Amino acid sequence: MSSLFDNIKPLTIGQERLINVLKDDSNEVVGVFGPTGTGKSFITVIYGISAVLGGKFKRLIIARPLIDITSGRLESPEELGDLYYRVAGQYLYDIMGDMVPRDDMEKMLRDGKVIVTDVNYLRGRTFDESLILLDDAQHAPPENAAEVLMRMGRNARLIIAGDPILQRPLGIEKDGATLMREVLLNEERAMVVDLGLKDIVRPGAKRGLKLMFELRLRKRSLSDEERKLVDTIRVHAPDADVVTVASFRDIKESLEIKSENAPDALIVAKEGYLGRVVGKGGERIKAIENDSGFRLIRTVEMSLDFRQWIRTMHPVGWITKHIVDVDFAGPELQVMLRKEMGAFVGPRGVYIRLLDRAFKRLLNIGVRAIEEGQPSESK
Template identity: 70%
Template structure:
């Protein structure tokens, strides 16, 4: 008889790595991090329920914060009463829709084989023969997760999942998911699986990610120089929808970058509006450059981050030597061909440092680079 996990066929290399990591009993702790829609919760819950039904563990405990979306405040069972458990149970039904019936889920909950609760339930307890799943770790205090680690008893394992990019609380540099990932990377008998854009399989999730980044950029506070450029765009390209403008001339000079191929300003246009900003023969962007005294590049608002990097980098052919750009935890990881790595990062890392600073200002995500192994 096939298990619930066997019904889920991995749809990306990252998902396959996650399933293999969960099946490997040597991994006492499995951390999985990535944007929404990558299957973190689905695969973890399917593995947990399969493990309980097979007798590998007596209980599957799902600990997750219930957060008020308007305030960002975690809500507790004491505050919500019976409603808390209805919300928590509905979460499990939504995740497993199409894979497991509501009656089957209710039976497991009633029998106590599956428990959905908040993180505070785990404090001061020791769990034997249990599989514990800490979901939405970005909304959890890292200290709470550390206490959970201390409570793992005999024949018990821990799964931690979180989104350290899109669901990270605003104004927080290192959320719970980011800090836990850093700890687990060098923790004995633990494994970290990073899922990225290529692992998004849920219908509509990729569009949602793009919209989330666009909203983040539209909310940016513009400097006076950025407002000046935006005003000029409105004069010379009134039919263009511009998401944001970022100016970094001083940062470029501070890093000692003198190349004329590196712009001073990047204009991010709504998808389908790039041509309207530039003009048929480039006359619009030339007029904006002439009146602002800035070197300007434009890029379209999409998830092709290779193109974003190309627009900021002084070497025109560098895009051909970028193997991959995708999320690895809270950052974008750029994989570059080994023979072009030095040209990509620049002298004393000046190019990658500039790109990192611009990306942080645009979408609050940093950049790091590594050489391709191939």
Template identity: 30%
Template sequence: MVKRIVLNDFSALHILFGNLDENIKTIEKHFDVNIASRDGEIIVKGDPNHISAVEEIIQILIRAIQAGEVIDQQKVNYVISTVKVGEGSRIEDLSKSFIVVTTKGKYIKPKTLGQNAYIKAIQENDVTFGIGPAGTGKTFLAVAMAVRAFKNNEVNRIIITRPAVEAGESLGFLPGDLQMKVDPYLRPLYDALYEILGADTYNNFRERGLIEVAPLAYMRGRTLDNSFIILDEAQNTTKEQMKMFLTRFGFGSKVVVNGDITQIDLPSGKKSGLKNAIEVLKHVKGISFMYLTERDVVRHELVKKIIKSYDSYEQKQKSFETKTTQKNKNMSRRNR
């Protein structure tokens, strides 16, 4: 079967095909079709069962290009995976969603349906939990939402915190004053703020007390009104720390708690405050729990595969441990 898609926008056509036709080659590989362009037309040859999906993908990408979006391999692969599960029509919502503009004129938007649902949950709830693997944009999008709320005068200040827990290794003695000692733990938060606000604006706001980036221990004993408060790396809080944090916010405040429950760096025997909060608060109205998956990863395509492989391995390990435990119990009963 041959399908002709008329497209007179030659600049969009060039962007669609990508450098050395890498975008089109990706589509061809997934659907075993041949795609070429001639005189403002895109010609697709292949299995009739695949042609309609390919046409939908091309139309979605063309509309994204015309909306000013960057089309890279991550975008192409995400559109392909979304169309394959029958959710292609929902991608249009991503072009309409807009959070904030950086100092360099870059538009910050959600890149996946999961990210879009996440920012909508932040808008609609006083407390939102963002739970998912690394690379899903939990921290960056939360910071972008905080900056937007601040610029729109919805809050008077932004407070971002995270527990100072070493990721499975000892950093030893760190020189300098207290701020210099904790800064390495907070670096990802600074990076997000620098990218969105620019270093000069961030430093100005920080000096005036409008933005505060601090370890979680600094939150104890405070009541935070009219603030946008973000707790990052929440899987590394203890139950006591999480309870302390969630009882800090006051009137006019919004809270976002982010974490990855597959990467807990607490000492053995300590239960994660994030895991505990999911159990304790799952039925409380006004609190939203948003779960992002490997499909929402916006890093290198291999990162998705790595996350998926680890998840699969850990599930097999849990299943094996459960069966072993049950087998030992059964043997113990027999011996009695």
């Protein structure tokens, strides 16, 4: 193989694992999932270009959905004509930067050694001596990836990359990336690599991710009692910037949670404004509780420190000292514990279910827990 891929230096542990998985030829299918900015497309495309230049594969086929960001509609080459291929090709140039001279890249495209196309290209064909990258899989019908698995021929390899966390289409519980990840976890000669917040390396990506989460929270539809809580906050903390509020009383009732430390509601404040919600000595939050009818209200700043979110919402206050790490694994937040799994999960699993339902209500993200040293879902 060309030295192009060998020159890639991983910047995180997750990226190092992805590079090692790609170098292992026994992994016929590789799935890599995580938020934007973690290097999914960059690393996999560089691998593909290197593999073609080095003669390992005759061609690299990059299939990715092209989405109209205004309407959310999936565009096709038939509808856009040459514009589709110009936009799709620019994606490749943006990724490669100066890694490969533009003239060389254009020649590979002209010669058919690199093909950038839509996901429907994968249907009804047999792929020999080809590397197929299905990128932005969260926007692709899972059937497309499943079909290409059946049509992989001699010396063929499939890579599926996607963001099942933030970029998945709204209103869909299981997008293409999430479903394909679930399938690949138990597929022979397949490997899944999950990248998380700690793997974000692109400048500005973390800030952008935080803003996207904040926008998602601000757009939430509030229930009547949540709107009443917002009105009460405006009375007692008029200078506070509140991102959203969430009531958990219905969740607690359905789970039959009796703990007095389980919050009835959560207030998410803009970073830097938490003190204005709580007030000096906590007088503001106490007044909000008294006037709103919520017995226990917890508060948290809008940040990507989800360890603090867990600490704020979990009924057992001391449990956070046993939390080793909180990060994304596929479409969920994965909480790794040093010990005290029972205390974290709670009697009959009610605490973990409270967290899971609360995060789904807030961010459409689930929560799972594993013990330190226990293998993650990803293989």
